[in-house]
Amino acid sequence: MALISLSLRHAKKYWTFIAAVLVLQLLSTIAALWLPSLNAQIIDRGIARGDTDFIWSTGGVMLLISLGQVATAVAAVYFGARASMGVGRDLRREVYRKVDSLSTLEATKFGAGTLITRGTNDVQQIQMLILMTLNFMVSAPIMAIGGIIMALREDAGMSWLVWASVAVLAVIVGFLVWLLLPLFRKMQDRVDAINGVLREQIMGIRVVRAFVRENFEVERYRVANRNITDVSVKVGNIFVLMFPIIMMVLHVATGAVLWFGGHRVDQGLVEVGSLTAFLQYLLQILVAVMMGVFMTMMIPRAVVCAERIRELLDTSSSLTFPETATEPTPAAGRVVFDRVTFGFPGAEKPVVKDVSFIAEPGQTTAIIGSTGAGKTILLNLVLRLYDMQDGSITIDGSPVSALTREQLAKAVSLVPQRPYLFSGTIASNLRFGRSEASDEELWEALRVAQGDDFVRAKERQLDEPISQGGTSVSGGQRQRLSIARALVAKPRVYLFDDSFSALDVATDARLRAALPEATRGATRIIVAQRVSTITEADQILVVEGGEIVGRGTHEQLLATNDVYQEIVRSQLEEAEAA
Ligand code: DCP
Ligand code: MG
Numbered sequence: 001m002a003l004i005s006l007s008l009r010h011a012k013k014y015w016t017f018i019a020a021v022l023v024l025q026l027l028s029t030i031a032a033l034w035l036p037s038l039n040a041q042i043i044d045r046g047i048a049r050g051d052t053d054f055i056w057s058t059g060g061v062m063l064l065i066s067l068g069q070v071a072t073a074v075a076a077v078y079f080g081a082r083a084s085m086g087v088g089r090d091l092r093r094e095v096y097r098k099v100d101s102l103s104t105l106e107a108t109k110f111g112a113g114t115l116i117t118r119g120t121n122d123v124q125q126i127q128m129l130i131l132m133t134l135n136f137m138v139s140a141p142i143m144a145i146g147g148i149i150m151a152l153r154e155d156a157g158m159s160w161l162v163w164a165s166v167a168v169l170a171v172i173v174g175f176l177v178w179l180l181l182p183l184f185r186k187m188q189d190r191v192d193a194i195n196g197v198l199r200e201q202i203m204g205i206r207v208v209r210a211f212v213r214e215n216f217e218v219e220r221y222r223v224a225n226r227n228i229t230d231v232s233v234k235v236g237n238i239f240v241l242m243f244p245i246i247m248m249v250l251h252v253a254t255g256a257v258l259w260f261g262g263h264r265v266d267q268g269l270v271e272v273g274s275l276t277a278f279l280q281y282l283l284q285i286l287v288a289v290m291m292g293v294f295m296t297m298m299i300p301r302a303v304v305c306a307e308r309i310r311e312l313l314d315t316s317s318s319l320t321f322p323e324t325a326t327e328p329t330p331a332a333g334r335v336v337f338d339r340v341t342f343g344f345p346g347a348e349k350p351v352v353k354d355v356s357f358i359a360e361p362g363q364t365t366a367i368i369g370s371t372g373a374g375k376t377i378l379l380n381l382v383l384r385l386y387d388m389q390d391g392s393i394t395i396d397g398s399p400v401s402a403l404t405r406e407q408l409a410k411a412v413s414l415v416p417q418r419p420y421l422f423s424g425t426i427a428s429n430l431r432f433g434r435s436e437a438s439d440e441e442l443w444e445a446l447r448v449a450q451g452d453d454f455v456r457a458k459e460r461q462l463d464e465p466i467s468q469g470g471t472s473v474s475g476g477q478r479q480r481l482s483i484a485r486a487l488v489a490k491p492r493v494y495l496f497d498d499s500f501s502a503l504d505v506a507t508d509a510r511l512r513a514a515l516p517e518a519t520r521g522a523t524r525i526i527v528a529q530r531v532s533t534i535t536e537a538d539q540i541l542v543v544e545g546g547e548i549v550g551r552g553t554h555e556q557l558l559a560t561n562d563v564y565q566e567i568v569r570s571q572l573e574e575a576e577a578a
Contacts, residue, residue, distance in 0.1 A: 003299075003306035007130055010090040017083035018134065024076035025138040031069035033146045036280035038062045040154060043273030080134040088127030091309065095119040098312060103319035104385045105345065110312065113196055118312050122305035129302040136291050143288035151281035154274040158260060162282060165253040169286050172249065173293040176242050183235050184301055190228040197224045246290060253282055319384060321405040327398035330411040333492030333523040335359040335382065340391035342381060351377055352388070353546045357539075361492070364516070364524045366534035368567060369543035375527045376417055378543070379495045382525075383414055395493065409433070413491040415499040417527075419482030421470025426455060427462040429470075429481060433489025445487035448518040450507050451480030476502040483511075493523045501529050508533055531568050540564070 011018060038058055046055035099107065099115050107115065144166075152159055201208065201217050208217050261275040270278075336358050343350030351374045359365040367375050380386050382393055384400055393400045395411055403411070413433060421429045430442045442462060446452040454477055458464040470478045479502045486494060500508045512533065515524070528534045535554045542550035542557065542564050550561035557564040 002310035003126065003129075003303050006091065006306050006309060007087060007126060010087040010094075011083065011130070013090070014083040014086045017079045017086070020079040021076050021083065021134045022138050024072045024079065025135070026142065028069050028072035028076060029139045029142045029146065031065045031072065032143065032284065033150055033281075034065055035062060035069075036277040036284075037150060037154070038065070039280070040271075040273035040277035043276060044271040045273075048271070048273075077135060080131055083134060084127050084131035087130055088123050091123045091126065092119055095123065095309060095312060098315070098317070101317040101319065102315065103317060103387065104380070106315060106317060106319075110315075113199055114192075114308075115312070117192065117195070118308050122308050125302045125305040126309070129298050132295055132298060136295050140288045140292045140295070144285050144292070147281045147285035147288065151278050151285065154278045154281065155261070155264070155270045157264060157269060158257065158278065161253070161256055161260065162285065165249065165256075165282065166285060166289055169246070169249045169289055170293065172245055173242070173290055176238055176245075177293055177297045180235060180238055180297065181300055183231055183238075184297075185304070186231050187228070187235065188301065188304065190224070190231055194221075194224040194228050197221055250283065250286060253286065254279060257282060318387060321384075321408075322402060323404070325404050325407060327402045327407070328396075329407045330396040330398060330403075330492050332396050333361045333411065334396050335493055335523055335525065336392075336394045336397075337378075338392045338394070340378075340381060340388050340393060342377060342386060342388045342390075349546075350389070351546045352381065354391070355546075355548055356391075357541055357548065357551065359493075359523045359525050360538070361523045362521050363538035364526060364534075364536070366537035366540045367525065367527045367543055368529075368531070368534060368540060368564070370567075373543045374546040375543055376497055377546075379414060379497050379525065379527060382493070382495060383408065383412055410489075411491055412493040412495065413486035413489045414495040415479075415482050415486045415497060417497040417499075419470065419478045419499075421466050421473070421478060421481060423466060423468040425460075425463045425465055426458070426481065429466055430462075430485050430488050432485050433491070437488045441488060442484070444518075445484040446480075448487055448511070448514045449480045449484035450503065450511050450514075451477065451484055454480075479503070487518060491522065494519055494525065496524070496526045496528075498527050498529060500526075500533050505530075505532065512536070531571050542567075 038061060042055055042058050042062075045051060046058065096119060099119065102110075148162060151162055197220055201221065208214060257275070257279045261270065261278065264270045265272055265275060337355050340352060340355045341350050342352040355378065357365070367378065369375055377386060381388050382395075382400060387401070395403070400408060422432070427439070427442060430445065431437050439462060443452060446455055455461060455464070466472055470481070473481065479499060483496070483499055486496075500511065503511060508530070509532075526534060526537065531554075534540055537554070539551060540554060540557055541548050542561060544563055549563050550557055552560070558568060
């Protein structure tokens with residue numbers, strides 16, 4: 001069902017191509033069916049009676065029909081390819097858009113691996129099936145039925161031979177396909193498995209090396225590899241059997257036609273030409289039956305793929321943005337959390353509980369707390385990477401859920417805890433949030449982010465290539481580029497998630513000194529590990545277990561807040577020990 005609805009939905013757009021394929025296939029099949037009977041006429045009327053003119057004229061017609069058949073067949077394949085590739089492209093686009101619209105929660109639920117497979121391999125299977133269907137759906141049945149009619153016209157007396165060989169071939173091929181199907185399904189699973197293992201190992205290669213786990217991982221890969229080899233060998237064995245068996249059926253059928261037909265020619269029941277034509281029709285019929293059975297073999301695999309795609313497309317994203325702007329784009333950047341509560345679905349306790357605070361434009365709001373306290377989630381809620389269950393977050397009075405995607409992106413920039421860069425150049429990454437930024441602006445942002453020195457040391461400076469994920473620069477450099485990227489965007493609200501931890505204390509201090517000037521008037525919310533990073537903040541929020549357990553300036557908290565005192569004390573001890 002999913003297969004049909006998915007293919008048809010997009011196939012509508014290509015109905016001209018599809019119609020062309022069907023017509024061309026019809027013509028080509030008719031031509032193919034015509035040829036043997038003309039051939040028979042040449043033998044029986046031309047050669048037998050020595051009628052050279054007839055041979056020439058019929059031969060000419062045959063040549064034209066053959067050329068026509070080749071031309072229509074080629075054109076049919078061309079249009080078939082256009083239509084099926086078009087459907088594939090549209091499906092891929094739809095899958096991509098859906099993946100793009102999923103919230104963080106839904107995307108994590110599926111997992112990156114299967115999302116990628118669904119958008120590529122699964123779509124490809126459907127695309128293949130459409131191509132095969134278009135090419136054989138019309139031609140195979142017409143070829144089979146037409147072939148039977150034509151064969152009987154040539155010699156009705158041997159009809160039993162047609163039925164018998166079709167039945168034998170169908171049973172044999174059907175049996176082999178029945179053996180193959182479960183193997184194909186297993187193969188698909190094992191391809192998934194080996195991809196999964198390989199993906200994980202490549203991503204974690206450094207960890208594997210660091211913990212000297214190569215042997216264990218090699219063994220894991222070996223098992224996955226052997227599993228897929230086993231099933232592939234089984235499939236191969238059946239294919240090895242399949243072709244000789246099919247050829248044997250064809251040859252036995254040919255022999256039978258010649259044997260029984262020969263006697264009938266002797267008895268004068270049928271002419272030699274008709275017998276030749278009969279044989280050709282029989283072969284055409286058998287080939288058509290074979291194609292039909294092979295095609296049914298492809299369907300189950302495509303059905304599985306279609307169901308996987310359907311499941312993804314049917315996942316309605318919980319994250320919806322308004323289409324058109326109804327609220328003004330925030331111009332000041334006053335962020336207000338009002339009794340915000342968020343928990344992961346299925347989890348017992350919320351990870352953010354009843355959080356209320358106001359971050360004023362031009363001020364720095366710092367958030368500090370132990371690991372797992374919920375700091376990252378708090379920042380992500382502003383950008384709607386997660387949607388809260390209760391309470392509200394507003395920017396300049398507009399609820400974040402009422403802002404369009406563009407408005408939100410323009411108003412807020414996040415420097416994530418784990419910075420991510422895209423393949424391209426330093427400049428292309430920095431211009432991510434504002435493509436029209438000038439080179440001077442990029443250098444200025446780099447200067448504030450304390451990254452200008454290392455970029456200047458690069459051979460190609462701003463045009464220095466960056467590899468996928470940003471793995472060609474160090475962790476600290478990635479963090480600085482990520483900070484610079486946010487600065488270039490010039491939003492109203494900056495969210496720094498633990499963005500200074502990879503910086504040494506002196507660099508951290510220089511950055512903090514430069515930041516207020518560079519982000520003047522904007523709201524800064526900074527998650528920090530080090531107390532020294534936030535001593536000058538206008539307000540500090542101490543978060544513990546998803547709740548705010550203290551707020552105030554550094555001095556106020558130092559005097560009154562137990563949790564804050566504890567954090568300060570532990571960091572002082574660390575500093576002394578070092
Ligand atoms: N959590 C979860 N599933 C996720 C992310 C987080 O269940 N995909 C839980 C684990 C934590 C809690 O949410 O207990 C808060 O996570 P945060 O990432 O917000 O924690 P912090 O940012 O405060 O911690 P850190 O300082 O380590 O970054
Ligand atoms: Mg965090």
